[in-house]
Amino acid sequence: MTDAGDLRRRTRELLAQHPPASTDRLDFLRARFDAGLAWVYYPEGLGGLGAPRSLQGVVDAELAAAGAPDNDPRRNGIGLGMAAPTILKYGTEEQKRRYLRPLWTGEEVWCQLFSEPGAGSDLAALGTRAVREGEDWVVNGQKVWTSSAHLARWAILIARTDPDVPKHQGITYFLCDMTDPGVEVRPLRQITGEAEFNEVFLTDVRIPDARRLGAVGDGWRVAQTTLNNERVAIGGMALPREGGMIGPVAETWRERPELRTHDLHQRLLKLWVEAEVARFTGERLRQQLVAGQPGPEGAGMKLSFARLNQEISGLEVELRGEEGLLYDDWTMRRPELVDFTGRDAGYRYLRAKGNSIEGGTSEVLLNIVAERVLGLPAEPRTDKDVAWKDLAR
Secondary structure, three states: OOOHHHHHHHHHHHHHHOOOOOOOHHHHHHHHHHOOOOOOOOOEOOOEOOOOHHHHHHHHHHHHHOOOOOOOHHHHHHHHHHHHHHHHHHOOHHHHHHHHHHHHHOOOOEEEEOOEOOEOOOHHHOOOEEEEEOOEEEEEEEEOOOOOOOOOOEEEEEEEOOOOOEOOOOEEEEEEEOOOOOEEEEEEOOOOOOOOEEEEEEEEEEEEHHHEEOOOOEHHHHHHHHHHHHHHHHHOOOOOOOOOOHHHHHHHHHHOHHHOOHHHHHHHHHHHHHHHHHHHHHHHHHHHHOOOOOOOHHHHHHHHHHHHHHHHHHHHHHHHHHHHHOOOOOOOOOOOOOOOOOOOHHHHHHHHHHHHOOOOOHHHHHHHHHHHHOOOOOOOOOOOOOEHHHOOO
């Protein structure tokens, strides 16, 4: 079994053969993947060495100390955090070898075609149809709230392939080429002025059956892997002390004593402690991943992430007073990533409003925690055994 010493040796060999200072960034990332040092816990030949997940930090620390480039994970968060683990679990060998390398290096950005105008919180009610024609599936429908669709080459897509069975059973999971004819991406301007989200229209898009992930009709089960990883990716990010939203507020508090009041002090202390608790809970969750796939506990972390971000950003606006009402730029832009800490307090306050919607609404996640974590009785669901075509819409 690969151990920490072996990983350090392999990493230093990579650095010696491809010095970061003189090697093209993309060439270095490709070499790192091929050496099995991208995600060491993946199988050999797929960017890993079959090593324990806990040893990833050994490689990352060696590369960071040497000034090696990373793969800019924020730019391809959906690909790295959601598509990759789903492809690894359900993909064919051909799919794994085709998609994982350019995904990890950032050559191909991914987006997620799940939510629809009539199927957001109730995702299983989706109506985008995929009809089999020979070796292809012809897809028609509309998706919404699609982050990075304007940048993406590929998308993970779920569509209804059988309307005659209950809604959870007639769904199939596909890999969609965003450059194919019939795929139209339109920007959705948000309260921040930007359009990092999009709506995507699919008109007679032909997807080869070779790009189906998992069995026909098994898309809901495949999608659960994606959604569980999404919640961990959003709510369980590795952060240093005072990382994330709490950092700018704590910095302002220290540097601007004239803004302080007793009430703000008490609220800041409470949120600082909660942010630390969330950070350590996230670390515990990541350690649990070493033993297997993420479970419903990620829903709790995502819930905490959304609530804390909204409360902390609200406190920051109040702390700054009139300055907190200023906003740096309302220009309509289509950014490559969300930068919470690189913008001003007004941006953080507005953008945080979406945290309780994206990645699963807080209301739905509360149900998941209640039923799957705490084991409480499920809410009555009268549509559970009704064919999708017979549901009221």
